[in-house]
Structure formats: structure tokens, C-alpha cells
Amino acid sequence: DSGVTQTPKHLITATGQRVTLRCSPRSGDLSVYWYQQSLDQGLQFLIQYYNGEERAKGNILERFSAQQFPDLHSELNLSSLELGDSALYFCASSEAGTSDYEQYFGPGTRLTVT
Amino acid sequence: AQSVTQLDSQVPVFEEAPVELRCNYSSSVSVYLFWYVQYPNQGLQLLLKYLSGSTLVESINGFEAEFNKSQTSFHLRKPSVHISDTAEYFCAVSDENQGGKLIFGQGTELSVKP
Numbered sequence: 021d022s023g024v025t026q027t028p029k030h031l032i033t034a035t036g037q038r039v040t041l042r043c044s045p046r047s048g049d050l051s052v053y054w055y056q057q058s059l060d061q062g063l064q065f066l067i068q069y070y071n072g073e074e075r076a077k078g079n080i081l082e083r084f085s086a087q088q089f090p091d092l093h094s095e096l097n098l099s100s101l102e103l104g105d106s107a108l109y110f111c112a113s114s115e116a117g118t119s120d121y122e123q124y125f126g127p128g129t130r131l132t133v134t
Numbered sequence: 135a136q137s138v139t140q141l142d143s144q145v146p147v148f149e150e151a152p153v154e155l156r157c158n159y160s161s162s163v164s165v166y167l168f169w170y171v172q173y174p175n176q177g178l179q180l181l182l183k184y185l186s187g188s189t190l191v192e193s194i195n196g197f198e199a200e201f202n203k204s205q206t207s208f209h210l211r212k213p214s215v216h217i218s219d220t221a222e223y224f225c226a227v228s229d230e231n232q233g234g235k236l237i238f239g240q241g242t243e244l245s246v247k248p
Contacts, residue, residue, distance in 0.1 A: 022177060051234055063178075063224060063238035076233035110177055119166050119228035119236060120185050125177035 023047065024126035026111050032132045038099040041129045045092055045113030051075065052094040053114075053123060054086055058107035069094055070117035101133045136161045136227050140239035148247050149217055155210040155242045157199075157225035167208040168226040168236065169199055178224065184208065195219075220246045 023046035033039055045052050054066040065078035069088035080086075083101075088094045098105060108130050112123040141156040159165060166185050170178040182193040189201040199210045208225060222243050226236040 022179070024177070053234055053236075055236075055238075062240045065235050065237065068234050070233070076235045078235060112178075114234055117234055118230060119232060119234045120230070121234070122180050122183075123234065123236065125170075125179070127175075127177050 022124040022126060024111060024113050024124050026109075026126040026129050028129060029127065030130050030132075032134065033101060034134055035101055035103060037101050037133075038097065039101065039131065041096040041098070041109055041111075041131075043094045043096070043111030043113075043126060045094070045111075046124055049113035049115050049124070050092065051114045051117040051121075052088055052092070053112040054080075054094070054096050055110040055112065055125075056107045057110060057128070058104075061107075063110075066096070068117070075117050098131070103133050106131055106133045136165070136229070136232075136237045138225050138227050138237055138239035140223075140225050140242050142242050143240065144243045144245065146245045146247060147215055150214045152213050153211065153215050153219075153244065155223050155225075155244065157208045157210065157239060159206055159208065159225070159227045161206075161227060161229065163229050163231065166228045166230070167199075167201060168228070169193075169197070169208070169210050170224045170226060170238075172222045172224065172241075174221070181210075181223070215244070215246045217246050217248060219244060 066080045068076040114121040169181040225239040
């Protein structure tokens with residue numbers, strides 16, 4: 021158990037809908053990362069927050085947005101969902117905001133868009 | 135831009151045999167390199183990392199990787215594998231200017247047979 025929790029574990033929804041994925045980091049970790057894992061794209065970095073502020077951005081679609089709240093939990097919002105958004109979404113957390121600190125990954129949320 | 139290439143998508147091997155999982159990266163700056171392991175239906179776990187110093191790094195369960203700057207490689211090796219090493223292995227790269235962003239390879243599925 022990494023100490024990172026993600027809810028829900030599974031999500032099935034229809035095209036055009038909007039969903040919210042939630043992540044609670046390990047106790048004491050200030051940085052949260054979101055990654056998408058799909059068969060065709062592999063593991064891709066989406067976005068990073070550090071202590072409530074956006075720190076780094078990857079190939080995140082405009083239909084996707086995220087935020088980190090004062091209690092340090094984070095939410096990833098996916099809207100106008102398409103079939104291609106079906107994937108495993110991982111959250112990770114680390115003590116600081118640089119990559120020399122280990123990232124601890126949650127178990128993931130599996131999103132299926134039908 | 136940074137990128138990672140894992141040269142083998144699948145590596146089948148017999149128990150107690152040696153194994154090498156290959157990883158090459160491209161980057162124009164000094165890099166941090168990582169190997170993560172993903173067991174079925176779980177999140178990723180850090181196996182080992184190279185930040186600086188000794189080019190040979192080891193994990194607690196017998197894996198090692200060597201940073202080779204001239205060949206831009208970070209291959210993962212184990213002299214004798216166990217059934218329990220069956221998993222997917224991901225090589226990743228980052229640097230001190232990327233925040234915590236990790237760029238992952240496509241993954242190598244290691245299958246250890248009795």
C-alpha cells in the first residue's frame with residue numbers, strides 16, 4: 021500500500037459526459053501528479069500540482085482540468101468524454117515538487133467510456 | 135524533448151535465468167533515470183533510480199541498472215529471476231528543470247516461467 025488513495029476504482033460512463041476523479045496523497049506529501057495509461061499511448065504525464073499551485077503540464081487535453089485543494093487532495097475533471105479517453109488514470113504524490121523525490125503511485129481509476 | 139525507448143515489449147525467461155531489460159533515452163541535459171515496476175492490477179512502484187554519482191544503482195530485491203552516458207542507456211539486469219518478478223517494468227527519465235514530470239517508456243512485460 022503506497023498510502024495514495026484514488027476514488028472511484030472503476031468508472032463507466034457514456035460519451036459526452038463529465039467525470040471527476042479524486043486523489044488523496046500520502047500524509048505529508050505536497051506534490052500530486054496525474055498520469056494516463058492507455059494501450060495505444062502508454063503512460064503519459066498529464067499535470068503536476070505542488071502545494072496548491074500548478075507546477076508542470078504535459079499533453080493534457082483542454083477538455084481535462086485539475087486542481088489541488090488546501091487539504092492537498094486533488095481532483096481531475098474530464099469533460100465531453102470520448103471513447104479514446106478510456107484508460108487507467110493514476111495519481112502519484114511526492115514530498116517535494118522535483119523528480120529527485122520518489123513518486124508514490126495510487127492504484128488507479130479505470131475509466132471506460134461507452 | 136526527452137524520450138525513452140524500451141527495446142523489448144515482452145521478455146520471457148525461465149526461473150533462475152539472468153535477464154536484461156533494455157532502456158535508451160534521449161535528452162539534451164543531465165538526466166535523472168528511473169525504473170518502475172507494475173504488478174498486475176496495481177499501481178507503479180519505484181524499483182531504483184539514478185540521480186548522480188555512481189553509475190551502478192541497485193534495488194533491495196537484486197535488480198541493478200547502469201547509467202551509460204555515452205550510449206544513453208539505463209539497462210536493468212538481474213542475475214537470477216524468480217516467478218515473483220513477473221510484472222511490467224517501465225523506464226522513465228526526468229531532469230531538474232522538469233518539476234517532477236516523468237517521461238515513461240512503453241514498458242517491458244517480464245514473464246518468468248518455471
